Amino acid sequence: MGQRSRNDGLPPPPFVEEVSDGIYAYLQLAGQWGLNNSGFLVGSRAVTLVDTCFTERRTRALLDAVRLLSGHPIRTLFNTHEHGDHTWGNFVLPESTTIVGHERCREGMLAEGLAAQAVFTGVEWGDIVLRPPSVTFADRLTLWVDDLRLEAISMGPAHTTSDAILWVPERKVLFSGDLVFNGGTPFVLMGSVQGSLAALHQLKELGAETIVPGHGPVAGPGVLDEQIAYLRHIQTIAADGWSVGLSPLDAAREADLGPFVHWHDPERIVGNLARAYVELAGAEPGVPIDVAGALGAMVEYNGGRPLRCLA
Numbered sequence: 423m424g425q426r427s428r429n430d431g432l433p434p435p436p437f438v439e440e441v442s443d444g445i446y447a448y449l450q451l452a453g454q455w456g457l458n459n460s461g462f463l464v465g466s467r468a469v470t471l472v473d474t475c476f477t478e479r480r481t482r483a484l485l486d487a488v489r490l491l492s493g494h495p496i497r498t499l500f501n502t503h504e505h506g507d508h509t510w511g512n513f514v515l516p517e518s519t520t521i522v523g524h525e526r527c528r529e530g531m532l533a534e535g536l537a538a539q540a541v542f543t544g545v546e547w548g549d550i551v552l553r554p555p556s557v558t559f560a561d562r563l564t565l566w567v568d569d570l571r572l573e574a575i576s577m578g579p580a581h582t583t584s585d586a587i588l589w590v591p592e593r594k595v596l597f598s599g600d601l602v603f604n605g606g607t608p609f610v611l612m613g614s615v616q617g618s619l620a621a622l623h624q625l626k627e628l629g630a631e632t633i634v635p636g637h638g639p640v641a642g643p644g645v646l647d648e649q650i651a652y653l654r655h656i657q658t659i660a661a662d663g664w665s666v667g668l669s670p671l672d673a674a675r676e677a678d679l680g681p682f683v684h685w686h687d688p689e690r691i692v693g694n695l696a697r698a699y700v701e702l703a704g705a706e707p708g709v710p711i712d713v714a715g716a717l718g719a720m721v722e723y724n725g726g727r728p729l730r731c732l733a
């Protein structure tokens with residue numbers, strides 16, 4: 423077998439990046455559909471993990487990478503939100519691992535089950551068993567790695583209705599979950615445009631110096647301004663399209679993506695506009711909308727090609 427060429431469309435292997443002493447990002451670049459980031463914090467006796475992966479195979483690779491850096495057991499797993507690319511690998515952890523997440527993360531996982539497998543075809547999922555958080559919180563929860571304080575803070579509705587971040591104030595390190603897609607198109611169909619903007623402004627106030635996004639490379643705080651600029655652009659496109667009676671799909675087709683044109687998974691604009699439209703009509707952030715219909719319109723935007731998941 424020869425080496426894979428650079429342009430065969432396959433993602434590079436995942437890798438670990440130490441972002442602060444004993445704090446690591448596990449990166450699956452470039453962060454397209456299904457290629458999420460995880461993270462882990464190594465204490466003197468135990469490891470705390472942030473998110474698992476979409477498939478069993480990818481999660482086993484993640485755990486192998488953790489073991490290379492620490493022989494301590496993973497006592498705690500924190501889920502940033504309900505999506506399968508961050509939670510479906512939960513079941514690979516031993517029963518002795520406590521899984522922590524927002525209460526709506528648990529509810530959302532149980533409500534959706536493995537339905538997303540029908541959206542992303544051709545993926546080798548493995549024998550996934552849904553394992554939602556068994557410790558849940560509504561607003562905030564503090565976790566500890568020895569004397570290091572980790573603040574879990576509810577942020578939704580934003581990317582979903584179940585978003586929570588993990589903030590390490592002493593190190594100014596933020597695990598943002600999918601409130602940040604670095605280099606990729608943000609996706610708020612299942613959450614809120616307004617709510618995401620509010621959450622991103624709240625994140626700016628934390629004063630993070632290092633951000634491990636839900637997808638894409640580790641970033642500095644400037645990435646928050648990029649996400650804000652994109653979502654404001656979405657609100658402008660939505661308002662213009664709405665005023666002349668365009669559907670979200672047609673508004674997306676006519677839109678000038680401007681500085682965001684190189685971000686991957688651009689079809690998410692259709693889902694983002696669908697959410698922006700219901701908010702223009704006065705809907706509260708995070709109310710249920712026709713997600714399946716919007717996903718179908720995203721496929722149409724792509725010329726009928728199904729969403730490509732590289733997991």
Ligand SMILES: [Zn+2]
Pocket residue numbers: 503505581600636
């Ligand atoms: Zn997500």
